[in-house]
Amino acid sequence: MEKVKLRNNPLFRFLAVVLLPLLALLLAAFTGGSxxxxxxxxxxxxxxxxxxxxxxxxITGIFSLGQAGFMALGAYASSILTLSEKTKNTMVRNMPEWLAKIQLPFIPALIVAAVFSMLIAGLIGFAILRARGHYLAVITLGMVIVIKSVLDNANNLTNGSRGLSGMARYSTLPVVVIAALLTLFILYRIRISAFGRAMIALREDEDAAASLGINYSTIRLMSFMISAFFGAVGGGLWAHLQRTIAPSLFYFNETFIILEMSVLGGMASLSGAIPGAAILTFVPQILANFSTGFTLFGIQIPQINGLTNIVMSVLFIVTIIFRKQGIAGNSEYIVSSLFDRQTYTGLFKKETYTGFADAFRRKKSA
Amino acid sequence: MGYFTAQLISAVKLGSIYALVAIGYSIVYSIMGMINFAHGELLMIATFSLWVLLNAGVPFALAVALAILVTALFGILIERIAYRSIRDAGESTQIITSLAVSIFLEALCQAIFNSSSKALIIPDFFSKTFRILDTTVSVIDVVTLACTLILTLAVVLIIRRTAVGKAMRAVADNMEAADLMGIDKNRIITAAFVIGSVLAAVAGILYSGKYTSFSNDMGFMLGVKAFIAAVLGGLGSLTGAVTGGYIMAVLEVFFSGYLPRGVVSYQTAFTFLVLILVLLVRPNGLFGSSNRQRS
Incomplete structure (x- = not known):
């Protein structure tokens, strides 16, 4: 019998990627408090x-710094759609009547907002995706500035720099878990489809890909639009977690946080999003306890402003210098274990269990 | 007429600042092929150094010289610690690293000096005003323009006439070949960072000298705008950097001065739309070379 490595055993995959995280999540959700x-x-x-x-x-190799912009579009569009007419009219002066009248349930609002952001990305991408490399980076950064400037000034839609508030907290744990799993699932299916392979081919060698009939502009534009769609989903969920939004929240700082997650986890891998997000979510929460000053080995350390930024940027530079492909590198282990059918069908096969025990024994004797 | 001249003068002085910073971006780009997003933070370092020195009672001229020196040291350190090991790592890695360095410097400055805005007190001499034609001009405006012209000329002379300049051009052309010919590329890259840092330091001091109040976030946006100016002119070209700087300032000042009310608050958006349009027509900027190699 062929010896299967432990990490590729369906039972191990199931335990490590599905069951244990699920238990941890349930435990945290029920005992942790709000x-x-x-x-x-x-x-x-x-x-x-x-x-x-x-x-x-x-994956596609379009280096964009614009995700905070699409996040903002998603957050604003979904908030405007879920707020009631009364709230909108008291908060926002002169909002167009038809828009003030619309009130949608959360999920449809989120989808409409994401589609809106995707269409905007289509318009913008059509114009800017000719640029490459450095130029594209700066144009997408410019896009963030333009979007913020519009949000700051379109007073009758966005309430200007004061922002919107009073959204209901629709982003509960089950909602975001399902949304995240759906996002990863769809993106993973895209990645392993012919379309996704075309993206990777373009990243690796444009000319070779073009010679095989891959249409450069279409693939890049589609990738940009899909990314904007999910960026807006993230933004919409974020708005209904924080319950107040303002243009300044979707600026360079947020751009950088998203970029940091992506790079630390591993840009080329969808699985990388998970460790990346974990670091950028939990480490700042832990650091927040220290930023007001603390005692280390009897030495009183005073309050340090911007401690999170200092620690995160140092961590970031060190990661890039020593492991620039990020934590996950090119591996899709987490996402493929989650979504490949073998992980689950394998549980009903006898070989899985014998293989599991076998792999364990080998590990012990080694 | 008076309004127009006033606008023009403020465009010229803002453009001078952008030009100085853009030259720094451009030099580093032509030699290393990387964009140093942390370049803008050098303006902050220069301003804070000057502020600390002045508060410590150091005479103004000496304090300015020391502040420039400190900034140059930071420039060298940044290159040595963060950028040397990622020299061959690809565009996106370099952009990300420099963004991280930028955030780090800004946060460090916030941790030491907190984020409230501070006042820089420069000698009264600089804020004296006099009239040219029908507009008021202050001494610091003239100094700004003069510094820009002198420093730009100096950079051009260094690059065209000196041995270091020749070596810089060789490294920019082909780093490996220059290395094989016995040029110490590390030394040349350091030289590029020193030149960039000195220009940024002067720009930072002139900028906060003019507006007198500053804080730890002064550098990033200024840096981004100057960088966009460099891109507009064509990265890697000195002429491009200077022209781009002035074009950027003219757009910004005239948009905010002449756009109709109600639209004027969108001026930042307009400035960037112009940039995007220019890049659509000339993807390598106004003076950039058309092939994708660095020049």
């Missing part, structure tokens, strides 16, 4: 944001 719940919600939203950026930056 603070931990909202941190977990943020974690799953961050997974969506990081994975959406990985599609363009890592």
């Amino acid at each position: 603070y931990y719940e909202s941190v977990l919600v943020l974690f799953f939203i961050n997974i969506i944001l990081a994975a959406s950026l990985n599609l363009t930056n890592g």
Whole structure:
């Protein structure tokens, strides 16, 4: 019998990627209280944001710094759609009547917002995707600036720099977990489809891909639009977690946080979004306890402003210098274990269990 | 008429700042092929150094010289610690690293000096005003323009006439070949960072000298705008950097001065739309070379 490595054994995959995280999640959700719940919600939203950026930056090789812009579009569009007419009219002066009248349930609002953001990305992408490399990076950064400037000034839609508030907290843990799993599932199916392979081919060698009949502009535009769709989903969920939004929240800082998650986890891998999001969600929460000052070996360390930024950027630079492919590298282990049928059908086969025991014995004797 | 001249003068002084910073981006880009997003933070470092030195009672001229020196040291350190090991790592890695360096410097500055805005007190001499034609001009405006012209000329002379300049051009052309010919590429890259840092330091001091109040987030946006100016002119070209700087400033000032009310608050958006349009027509900028190699 062929010896299967432990990490490829369906039972091991099931335990490591599905069952244990699920138990941990349930435990955290039921014992943690509301603070931990909202941190977990943020974690799953961050997974969506990081994975959406990985599609363009890592897989297709379009280096975009614009994700915060699409996140903003999703957050604003979905909030305007879920707020009631009364709230909108008291908060926002002169909102167009037809828009003030519309009120949708959360999920349809989220989808409409994401489609809206995707269409905008189509328009923008059509114009800017001719640029490459550095030029594309700066144009997408410019796009974030333009979007913020519009949000700041379109007073009758967005309430200007004061932002919108009073959204209901629809982003509960089950909602974001399902949203994150759906996002990863769809992006993973795209990645392993012919379409996804075309993206990777373009990243590796444009000319070779073009000679095989891959249409450069179409694939890049599609990738950009899909990424904007999920970026907006993340933004919409985020808005209904925080319940107040303002243009300044979707600026360079947020751009950088999303980029950090994507790079730390591994840009070329959708699975990388998970460790990336975990670091960027939990480490700042832990650091927040220290930023007001603490005692280390009897030495009183005073309050440090911006501690999170210092630690995260150092961590980031060190990662890039020593492991620039990020934590996950090119591996899709987590996502493929989650979504491949073998993980689940394998549980009903006898070989799985004998193989599992066997692999364990080998590991022990080795 | 007076309004127009006033607008023009403020465009010229803002453009001078952008030009100085854009040259720094451009030099580093032509030699290493990387964009140093942390370049803008050098303006912050220069301003804070000057502020600390002035508060410590150091005479103004000496303090300015020391502040420039400190900034140059930071430039060298940044290159040595963060950028040397990722020299061959690809465009996106380099962009990300420099963004991280930028965030780090800004947060470090916030941790040391907190994020409230501070006032830079420069000698009264600089804020004296006089009239040219029908507009008021202050001494610091003239100094800004003069510094820009002198420094740009100096950079051009260094690159065209000196041995270091020749070596820089060789490294920019082909780093490996230059290395084989016995040029110490590390030394040349350091030289490029020193030149860039000095220009940024002067720009930072002139900028905060003019507006007198500053904080730890002054550098990033200025840096991004100057970088966009460099892209507009064509990365890697000195002429491009200077022209781009002035074009950027003219767009910004005239958009905010002449756009109709109600639209004027969108001026930042307009400036960037122009940039996007220019890049659509000339993807390598106004003065950039058309092939994808660095020049």
